[in-house]
Amino acid sequence: MKFSKKVALTLAAALAIPAAAFAQDLTVGATVYGPNGGEVGTIESVAGGNAVVNTGTNTAALPGASFTAGEKGLTIGFTKEQLDAAIEAANQQAADALNAALVAGAALRSQDGVELGTVSAVEGDNVTVELESGPATFTRDQFATDANGLIVRLTADQIAQSLAAAGVETQTSAE
Structure with missing residues (x-):
């Protein structure tokens, strides 16, 4: 009798917890719902265990x-309004961090962690970086920050290949 009560309580507890969505449920085009049953958005892509959700905004x-199997389908713990607000707050925080870091004299690394040089000038959307091979200009949208500071959203090899294609010899491309 005690065993049956434990099993019943365990099953009741398990049923009260929303079931996690299986990876195969995360498909492009699937509608995502919030905790109140309202539509949040649709899945645009799935890669690496993550799903990109488009809210329309x-x-x-x-x-x-983050996804569970709800009554209507895939469900997350945010309403559309809450998710939009969280995304906008995260974007603002990232923009503020980039604005603070993207200044003349800032050390720059590639996205794969290779030290590249320093920022020598920021003029509008153009950023001049002093590399070992000489100055190179990037657009502002090619930069981001991480826990260690300013990065360019390219690997060191991608930068070397671009410079080599432009006829600039670099340590990486000269080898």
Whole structure:
């Protein structure tokens, strides 16, 4: 009798917890709902265990573990308004961090962590970087920040290949 009560309580507890969505449920075009049953958006892409959700206003990559199987389909813990507000706050925080970091004299690394040089000038959307091979100009949207500071959204090899294609010899491309 005690065993049956424990099993019943365990099953009741398990049923009360929303079931996590399986990876195969995260498909492009699937509608995503919020905790109140309202539509949040649709999945635009799925890669690496993350699903990119488009709310119609914003897009964000959400980990697969964020999704549960709800009554209407895939469900997350945000309403559309809450997700849009969270995305906009995160975007503003990233923009503020980039504005603070993207200044003359700032050290610059590639997205794969290779030290590249320093920022020598920021003029509008153009950023001049002093590389070992000489100055190179990038557009502002090619930069971001991480826990270690300013990065360019390219690998060191991609930069070397671009410079080599432009006829600039670099340490990486000269080898």
